[in-house]
Amino acid sequence: MDHHSRSLLNTFSAQPLDRAAHQRKDKRWLAEQEEHPNARFLVLNNHNIVTDKNRPLILSQAQRQQIDIASTPGLLGLSVENAQAYPVYKINSQQPDIELAPLLKAGEFADTQQFDAVPLRKLAPHLDNTMASMCAYASVLNHWHETTRFCTRCGTGLQQKEGGLIQQCNSEDCRHIEFPRINSAVIMRITHSDKILLARQDTWPERRFSVLAGFVEVGETLESAVQREVYEEVKIRVENIQYQSSQPWPFPNSLMLGYSAEAINTDFELEQDDIAEALWLTADELRKKILGGCIIPPSNLSISYQLINDWFAVQTGQMLSEYQPSSAWQD
Ligand SMILES: [Zn+2]
Structure with a gap:
């Protein structure tokens, strides 16, 4: 599988819209898009996605014109449906209860209906990857405009x-x-022979384990960041650093760059105030610890799941999701 196909397995990685890079430089074209009768407006509330019956609220042009929202709409891109392209925007509502009320009064939505503002982390597991990805893109852009x-x-x-x-x-x-601003972070699967290194950060609850990760610093390559972070966190030297896949991580604005690397030494020393525990595990030991409730693996929202799963699948021929507890953690 090539890197692109691997990345597309990660949540938030679909690219459903044409970003119209050249057209969006044309002011007249932009003005026409904003008046487009088939334009769609995804509604956000700062970090949250505004929902209607647990689905992201997407307003038509006619509905958008019934409400009064001060923030400038951001053009996400063009969606093509039945050979027709229409623009998709994100708009930010500071007070959805008040600003969206005209839609209820106009009878567009049921009177009893409430619009909820839901954190993307909570909403994403219930969306298909196309919608989750569009919400992630809108969320990062909205965060930037608001901050x-x-x-x-x-x-x-x-x-x-x-x-x-x-x-x-x-x-x-x-x-x-x-x-x-996009904050680049490396996230790496460290293995040695038939074992994987999983760690628990100090701030995570008991039993939650994942791969190591950290932000890329100024002036270093991605591979140097992998080496430095692993050494800082567990005092292990690594080699054979291989890029695996990437994932936009909209909490609030990171790009995760997934790597694999092989440990030269296996004795580790934990970084104080950061890593609480670390374990070398074979796939069979990992499976037993998950089944026994001793380890809760990352949810498949995160690239960390894919990094562990790719290794687990090679080792066992099975998917990690077969052992995933129903209440996987979301960080
Ligand atoms: Zn200036």
Whole structure:
């Protein structure tokens, strides 16, 4: 399986929209899209996705025009359906109860219905990967728009450009362009012979184990970050570092870069105040510990699940999900 196919197995990795990179530079085209009769508007509430009957609330153009939301819509891209392209936006509602109330009054939705604002982490397991991915993309963009309001050079306010994928300083003397921040993190499956290294962070509840991970620092390669993080966390040296797959991780704005590596030494020393426990396990030992309730593996929302599962499948011919407890953890 190639890396692209591997990445597509990760949650949030589908790309259902054409981002229209060239068209979105054209102001007239952008203005036309915002008035497009078939435009769709995915509604967010800061970090949360606004839902209607446990599904993300997506408004039509006619519905959007009934409500008054101050924030500028961000153009996610174009969706193509029956050979017709229509634009998909995200909009942010600070107060869904108040701002979306006209939709209830207009009879578009049942009077008794409540719109909920649900954290994506809680909602995503109930969505197909196409919808989960679109919500993740919208969530990262929304987080950036809501938290980056001023120019980092001169402090003047920013204005969205190109449908919101960039923001530009309003000062005539500055015009600095801001790009969305993406925090790169490496996450790595460390093995030695037929064993895998799983660890529990200090902040995690008892029995929750996963692979090691950490943020990439300024001036280092991804492979150096893998080596450094593993050594910092467990004092193990690694070699044969291989890229596996990637995953946008919208909590709030990371890109996870998944690697495998082989340990040179197996004796470990845990980093204080970060790693509480670590274990070398064969696939059979892991299976027994999961069945015995001693280890709760990561949920399949995270690339960590795929990294462990790929190894587990090679070792046993079985999927880790066959041993997944019903209440898998979500971090
Ligand atoms: Zn500026």
